[in-house]
Amino acid sequence: MGLKQIELTVNDFSHPFLVESDETLLFTLRNRLYLTGTKEGCNQGTCGSCTVLLDGKPVLSCMTPTLRCVEKKVITIEGISSGENLHPVQKYLVKNGGLQCGFCTPGVVMTAVPFLEENPDASRREIKEGLSGNLCRCTGYKKIIDALENAAAEMRS
Amino acid sequence: MSGSIGKPTPFIDAVQKVTGQAMYADDYRMPNMLYVSFFRSTESHAKISKLDISEAESYPGVCAVAIGKDIPISFGVLPISPDENAIAVEKVRYKGEIVAAVAAETIKAAREAVEKIKVVYEPIKAFFDPKDSLEVCAPEEQIHSHTKNGKNIHKTAELRFNEPEKELEIAKNKQSGFFKFAGVTHAFTEPHSTLAIWNRDDTLTVISATQVPFYLHKNISKVLGIPLHKIQVKKPTLGGGFGGKSDPFPHEIITAYLAKKTKRPVKCTFSREEVFITHHGRHPTELSMSVSCDDDGIITALDTDIIIDGGAYGSFGVVTSYYNGVLLQGPYKINKFGFRTRRTYTNKHQCGAMRGHGAVNPRYAVEVLLDMMAQSLNMDPCDLRNKNFLPENTLTVGEFRITSNGVRECLEAVRRKSDWDNRYGKLPFGRGLGVACGFFISGSALPIIWNRYPQTVVHAKLDFDGRIVMFSGASDIGQGSDTLLVQIAAEELGISMEYVQVETADTKITPVDLGSYSSRVTFMVGNAAKTATTKVREEMAKAISKEKDVTAENLIFNNCRIHTKDKSIDLSWEEGVEIALAGRGAFVESGYYISPKLGGDFKGSGAGLSPAYSFGAFISEVDVNPNTGAVIVTKVWGAHDCGKALNPLSVEGQIEGSIHMGLGQAISEEMRYHNGQQINANFFDYRIPSSLDTPDMDITIIESNDAEGPYGAKEAGEGPIHPVLPSIGNAIYDAVGIRMMELPITPEKVLSKMKENA
Numbered sequence: 024m025g026l027k028q029i030e031l032t033v034n035d036f037s038h039p040f041l042v043e044s045d046e047t048l049l050f051t052l053r054n055r056l057y058l059t060g061t062k063e064g065c066n067q068g069t070c071g072s073c074t075v076l077l078d079g080k081p082v083l084s085c086m087t088p089t090l091r092c093v094e095k096k097v098i099t100i101e102g103i104s105s106g107e108n109l110h111p112v113q114k115y116l117v118k119n120g121g122l123q124c125g126f127c128t129p130g131v132v133m134t135a136v137p138f139l140e141e142n143p144d145a146s147r148r149e150i151k152e153g154l155s156g157n158l159c160r161c162t163g164y165k166k167i168i169d170a171l172e173n174a175a176a177e178m179r180s
Numbered sequence: 181m182s183g184s185i186g187k188p189t190p191f192i193d194a195v196q197k198v199t200g201q202a203m204y205a206d207d208y209r210m211p212n213m214l215y216v217s218f219f220r221s222t223e224s225h226a227k228i229s230k231l232d233i234s235e236a237e238s239y240p241g242v243c244a245v246a247i248g249k250d251i252p253i254s255f256g257v258l259p260i261s262p263d264e265n266a267i268a269v270e271k272v273r274y275k276g277e278i279v280a281a282v283a284a285e286t287i288k289a290a291r292e293a294v295e296k297i298k299v300v301y302e303p304i305k306a307f308f309d310p311k312d313s314l315e316v317c318a319p320e321e322q323i324h325s326h327t328k329n330g331k332n333i334h335k336t337a338e339l340r341f342n343e344p345e346k347e348l349e350i351a352k353n354k355q356s357g358f359f360k361f362a363g364v365t366h367a368f369t370e371p372h373s374t375l376a377i378w379n380r381d382d383t384l385t386v387i388s389a390t391q392v393p394f395y396l397h398k399n400i401s402k403v404l405g406i407p408l409h410k411i412q413v414k415k416p417t418l419g420g421g422f423g424g425k426s427d428p429f430p431h432e433i434i435t436a437y438l439a440k441k442t443k444r445p446v447k448c449t450f451s452r453e454e455v456f457i458t459h460h461g462r463h464p465t466e467l468s469m470s471v472s473c474d475d476d477g478i479i480t481a482l483d484t485d486i487i488i489d490g491g492a493y494g495s496f497g498v499v500t501s502y503y504n505g506v507l508l509q510g511p512y513k514i515n516k517f518g519f520r521t522r523r524t525y526t527n528k529h530q531c532g533a534m535r536g537h538g539a540v541n542p543r544y545a546v547e548v549l550l551d552m553m554a555q556s557l558n559m560d561p562c563d564l565r566n567k568n569f570l571p572e573n574t575l576t577v578g579e580f581r582i583t584s585n586g587v588r589e590c591l592e593a594v595r596r597k598s599d600w601d602n603r604y605g606k607l608p609f610g611r612g613l614g615v616a617c618g619f620f621i622s623g624s625a626l627p628i629i630w631n632r633y634p635q636t637v638v639h640a641k642l643d644f645d646g647r648i649v650m651f652s653g654a655s656d657i658g659q660g661s662d663t664l665l666v667q668i669a670a671e672e673l674g675i676s677m678e679y680v681q682v683e684t685a686d687t688k689i690t691p692v693d694l695g696s697y698s699s700r701v702t703f704m705v706g707n708a709a710k711t712a713t714t715k716v717r718e719e720m721a722k723a724i725s726k727e728k729d730v731t732a733e734n735l736i737f738n739n740c741r742i743h744t745k746d747k748s749i750d751l752s753w754e755e756g757v758e759i760a761l762a763g764r765g766a767f768v769e770s771g772y773y774i775s776p777k778l779g780g781d782f783k784g785s786g787a788g789l790s791p792a793y794s795f796g797a798f799i800s801e802v803d804v805n806p807n808t809g810a811v812i813v814t815k816v817w818g819a820h821d822c823g824k825a826l827n828p829l830s831v832e833g834q835i836e837g838s839i840h841m842g843l844g845q846a847i848s849e850e851m852r853y854h855n856g857q858q859i860n861a862n863f864f865d866y867r868i869p870s871s872l873d874t875p876d877m878d879i880t881i882i883e884s885n886d887a888e889g890p891y892g893a894k895e896a897g898e899g900p901i902h903p904v905l906p907s908i909g910n911a912i913y914d915a916v917g918i919r920m921m922e923l924p925i926t927p928e929k930v931l932s933k934m935k936e937n938a
Binding site: 057058059060061062063064065066067069070072099100101103106109113116117118119120122123124125126127128129132150151152154155156157158159160161162163164165166167168 | 188190191193194195196197198199200201202203204206207209366367368369370371417418419420421422449451452657658659660829830832833836837838839840841862863864868870871872874877
């Protein structure tokens with residue numbers, strides 16, 4: 024092990040860091056950058072709460088070594104819609120009651136945004152499949168799926 | 181209603197949550213903060229004969245190591261069973277119990293130092309099967325020395341009315357069954373986390389992921405000997421509870437102790453495995469139950485004998501023991517009624533309160549037996565239930581006061597919507613429909629810790645800015661109680677919700693609320709909030725009537741204006757505030773809730789008393805694959821009588837979440853052990869339903885308008901889970917003709933039952 028000097032681009036800003044060589048992206052985001060919107064639910068790649076975008080693709084940050092993110096672009100929940108406006112996914116999660124305790128929500132957003140961008144015509148079944156890696160214990164998923172359907176409709180229009 | 185009461189209302193913190201800005205316990209950090217790691221037992225039941233922490237103490241970065249004798253005072257959420265120590269003292273009672281704790285400069289250093297701790301155990305016979313705990317054992321084998329008769333029985337709860345056993349002996353129509361339920365856990369997504377700060381005025385601040393800041397406050401004071409007035413417990417945004425954060429926990433007390441000892445901020449956050457083994461979930465249960473009916477299908481008696489496996493410590497177990505029995509008194513009228521519950525200690529992770537507390541497993545049993553009864557009497561299962569419902573405004577045999585009761589409307593709704601009459605018993609082999617009902621308390625009428633205070637107090641403050649701030653100890657755990665406070669204030673004062681903000685769940689700032697458990701918050705806090713804000717309105721009206729020479733009663737608060745009917749006086753909210761505060765400035769009005777005196781005068785009469793009860797009826801449709809045994813729940817129709825839906829969006833969410841959790845327990849979830857070691861302490865092996873498993877849901881809210889509930893409201897958070905499981909079990913019978921008496925209903929169990937049946 025040992026420390027490595029890197030530059031990491033998070034939400035369009037490049038940060039210089041010293042990181043442990045076995046450090047996860049989740050640890051770097053939460054503990055070095057204090058970007059706590061990304062949640063640690065299991066640290067085992069099972070719950071999806073820590074999902075972030077790496078070059079536009081959703082990854083589990085708890086399973087991603089930080090060193091593998093060098094020269095790539097990381098987007099976290101704080102960087103969605105530049106952090107200023109609500110993305111349609113966020114807007115409808117709020118409006119349709121697609122969240123209760125909210126702990127899984129950042130991961131849901133980070134999964135749903137690229138999914139709906141790639142699959143604007145996704146059926147309800149396909150939305151369920153796209154969400155299947157994000158565990159939620161509060162909602163029974165129904166209102167999350169409703170919200171994503173509504174977000175997709177708005178994104179299409 | 182002119183405000184948002186009764187309208188679908190997004191939570192006031194929803195934007196915070198959806199943007200990642202909401203702060204959960206682990207998101208807080210402090211300068212100069214230490215991190216905690218735990219040394220945990222590898223034995224199930226053993227004396228600690230040697231514990232050497234010297235190497236850990238001198239490990240680089242370590243500031244303090246705590247062991248059992250540092251904080252030896254026992255505690256527990258129930259003052260009648262304070263049988264747990266924050267750190268094991270002299271002996272361990274389950275694999276994973278905390279034996280020592282290290283506070284260090286980094287989490288890495290803390291973990292490495294834990295590896296340097298040395299312990300020698302002297303094993304004692306371990307108890308894993310609750311039936312073994314019912315037997316007499318050697319004194320040194322008793323898990324706790326306080327258990328009676330040399331056995332490991334923690335509690336026996338028994339009530340009996342009108343000799344049900346005699347009726348069952350002679351009954352012509354009787355159904356009996358033996359049922360077995362695996363333990364299940366809450367599996368909230370946010371791991372437990374606690375940050376304790378020792379302030380230099382010798383006060384302690386604890387920010388913790390808890391549903392019960394008040395009980396945590398009391399127990400920290402008891403164990404650490406810090407006066408009550410020097411402790412502050414704050415609940416930040418909470419990532420789910422479901423009863424799993426409703427005890428004061430060892431890690432919370434240890435973290436507070438280490439902060440006091442080091443005079444530095446100390447943080448502890450659990451791994452997912454630690455969350456699983458901390459548990460406090462639903463008790464594994466075995467029960468025998470018999471129900472009898474007359475030829476018309478009227479229930480004549482019910483008797484049941486229940487063993488619940490409590491694990492190593494008491495937690496809520498005494499209450500759980502009673503709830504297993506007493507909550508069978510509804511929604512059906514049963515005059516000859518009895519139960520006995522024995523809660524055993526075993527050397528496993530302790531069980532406690534989980535959504536639907538104590539009543540979920542016996543509910544499954546009774547609803548399956550009623551289904552069997554309907555079949556044997558050649559009667560429709562819905563019709564049989566309809567004949568037996570308790571009326572409104574009645575007493576049950578154990579003297580529960582039933583007020584509003586919408587169970588008939590619930591059953592009627594799901595029966596109609598599912599097209600039950602045309603489809604039940606007529607679907608092709610492999611597909612089926614099942615029905616079940618349930619009821620639950622809307623808050624416990626009695627507090628856990630006896631005292632002379634109200635159940636809750638809410639303060640509403642009005643100041644120069646025109647803002648109402650609601651101060652309440654209520655713990656929003658994701659169910660939306662913060663939003664409820666805002667809705668009520670806006671409703672009572674005729675202002676939009678943006679004028680109202682909350683300060684909640686902070687034992688220094690907010691008046692005490694007992695916590696988010698027993699589905700008490702909407703009913704109790706709602707009533708208190710309504711009183712407080714009504715008083716603010718009356719104070720304002722009084723001042724305006726004096727200044728404007730108008731009768732206070734003629735002033736209407738609506739649409740951010742205060743006016744008379746003819747608008748001869750028509751003030752903006754801000755003008756009204758200015759008049760109300762003239763000569764006195766900011767003021768606070770207080771509201772409280774005290775439950776009416778309820779219940780009989782027999783021993784055990786207090787268990788399950790509530791100022792109101794919710795009711796529900798659910799129908800599930802399943803698809804059973806006869807080749808693989810796999811059960812897919814395709815659709816659930818759920819109707820729940822919550823009195824009045826103050827926020828329908830949130831009530832629906834509670835019902836949908838209950839379907840999710842009920843589905844999990846019914847078909848996939850199980851705490852699995854090997855020699856006291858949990859072997860599935862992760863989300864790969866402990867399977868909670870994913871989005872793909874989620875059935876279509878059709879939710880109906882029934883509003884029976886309870887006379888004592890705020891705007892008529894009752895609970896919606898726990899009641900809806902009860903009918904979910906048996907409706908699935910009964911649907912499987914309709915689909916493939918087998919009675920599933922053991923949960924979870926895995927494909928293996930289905931296949932073996934089908935073979936048995938063939």
